Amino acid sequence: xxxxxxxxxxxxxxxxxxxxxxxxxxxxxxxxxxxxxxxxxxxxxxxxxxxxxxxxxxxxxxxxxxxxxxxxxxxxxxxxxxxxxxxxxxxxxxxxxxxxxxxxxxxxxxxxxxxxxxxxxxxxxxxxxxxxxxxxxxxxxxxxxxxxxxxxxxxxxxxxxxxxxxxxxxxxxxxxxxxxxxx
Amino acid sequence: xxxxxxxxxxxxxxxxxxxxxxxxxxxxxxxxxxxxxxxxxxxxxxxxxxxxxxxxxxxxxxxxxxxxxxxxxxxxxxxxxxxxxxxxxxxxxxxxxxxxxxxxxxxxxxxxxxxxxxxxxxxxxxxxxxxxxxxxxxxxxxxxxxx
Numbered sequence: 350x351x352x353x354x355x356x357x358x359x360x361x362x363x364x365x366x367x368x369x370x371x372x373x374x375x376x377x378x379x380x381x382x383x384x385x386x387x388x389x390x391x392x393x394x395x396x397x398x399x400x401x402x403x404x405x406x407x408x409x410x411x412x413x414x415x416x417x418x419x420x421x422x423x424x425x426x427x428x429x430x431x432x433x434x435x436x437x438x439x440x441x442x443x444x445x446x447x448x449x450x451x452x453x454x455x456x457x458x459x460x461x462x463x464x465x466x467x468x469x470x471x472x473x474x475x476x477x478x479x480x481x482x483x484x485x486x487x488x489x490x491x492x493x494x495x496x497x498x499x500x501x502x503x504x505x506x507x508x509x510x511x512x513x514x515x516x517x518x519x520x521x522x523x524x525x526x527x528x529x530x531x532x
Numbered sequence: 533x534x535x536x537x538x539x540x541x542x543x544x545x546x547x548x549x550x551x552x553x554x555x556x557x558x559x560x561x562x563x564x565x566x567x568x569x570x571x572x573x574x575x576x577x578x579x580x581x582x583x584x585x586x587x588x589x590x591x592x593x594x595x596x597x598x599x600x601x602x603x604x605x606x607x608x609x610x611x612x613x614x615x616x617x618x619x620x621x622x623x624x625x626x627x628x629x630x631x632x633x634x635x636x637x638x639x640x641x642x643x644x645x646x647x648x649x650x651x652x653x654x655x656x657x658x659x660x661x662x663x664x665x666x667x668x669x670x671x672x673x674x675x676x677x678x679x
Contacts, residue, residue: 358669407669423668463667464562464660473664480674514641514678523634523676530635 351531355485359383359427362408369402383411383424419462421448422455426471430478435498440471476512479505483521490517537563538663541586543575544568545595552648556655562663572597585616588662590640593622608637614672617662634676642679654679 363379370377373395376388391399400410411417425447429435436443441452444467448455459467475497482488482496490502499505509517540557544550550568557566567586569575572595579585589611597603604618611618619640620633630641640658645651658677665675 464663470664473661477670477674481671484674513676515676520676523631524674526631527635530632 353485353528355481365403365406365408369399372402373399375399381424383420415458415462418448418450418455418458422459422467423470426467426474430475430497433496440467472508473512475499476509479509479517480513480520483517484524493517537565538588538659538666539565539567539584539586540659541567541569541575541578541589543570543572543589543591543595545570545592549592553655556652559652560656560659562656562659564659571595572603579610585611587615587666588617588619588659590619590621590658593620593624602636604633604636604638613637617665617672617675619658619677630678639672639675640677640679645679 362383366379366385370385373391375391375395378386378388380386403409411420422444425444426440429443438446441456444455445452456467459465459470463470465473478497479493482493488496490505493499494502494505497505499508506517509515509520513520515523542550542553542557544553550570554566554568557564567578569578572591575589575591591598598620608618617639618637619642620638621642621644623644625643633641642651642654642658645654661675661677664670665672
């Protein structure tokens with residue numbers, strides 16, 4: 350038997366972090382997404398063991414400022430689209446305001462770490478979400494276009510085709526065919 | 533997941549094509565390592581003995597075995613979908629049979645464009661998308677691209 354699961358990576362990450370911190374008896378507070386504040390001083394040995402335990406789940410401590418900044422940018426973008434609360438101001442201004450860093454610095458760091466621009470990332474993120482909604486949530490194209498703030502279904506379809514090479518419906522059919530044939 | 537670089541395995545029997553693709557990969561900015569196999573037999577050997585699977589395997593559709601139905605299914609059975617992307621490039625336009633290739637576990641189909649600068653752009657995009665799937669831990673089941 351084969352089943353398909355849907356998971357919220359952020360919630361999963363928080364749950365694993367909590368489990369591991371409890372396992373090591375570390376007192377902590379989880380702040381927002383992806384930030385842990387230790388409430389006490391812990392030994393380097395425990396810290397190293399904690400890091401190793403997290404690596405098993407492909408969770409890594411970010412100790413590079415640029416990488417950290419990029420993760421914050423991604424977290425802001427993801428939260429906006431997950432909560433469906435796009436800002437009224439331009440995305441660049443919103444990111445500047447939210448992260449307290451000039452957009453020039455944000456954009457430069459993003460390209461250096463991710464090898465793509467913030468704009469490209471947002472497009473790809475939206476298309477990944479659209480795929481998820483098509484395949485796992487069975488939303489209509491109108492619903493997806495509305496949720497992801499596309500001006501029209503045609504705009505969504507054009508961008509989807511440009512990024513994946515498939516029309517949304519073609520992609521949905523292909524995924525269904527793939528699932529039937531691998532069941 | 534934070535990986536230092538993406539490991540790519542190119543499978544191409546034609547030396548001219550190999551050289552040409554290598555020159556494109558040399559200009560790819562995403563940190564990567566490129567290994568080369570000259571036949572599907574060499575690929576099978578490589579996969580049998582390697583300690584670490586490549587993140588991306590890119591095969592020429594001109595290799596004799598590739599055209600056989602079920603090749604990708606067998607190849608996919610030997611490598612887990614969540615850790616390795618499978619791509620193929622061809623001079624032929626994708627036909628209806630491409631559905632079966634994707635169902636068998638192929639992730640990327642590239643119809644080689646006549647314009648070399650376009651192929652350059654496609655290769656760079658393929659590596660970049662793959663890098664994003666790796667670093668953001670995206671679901672590879674939905675990693676399907678056609679150029």
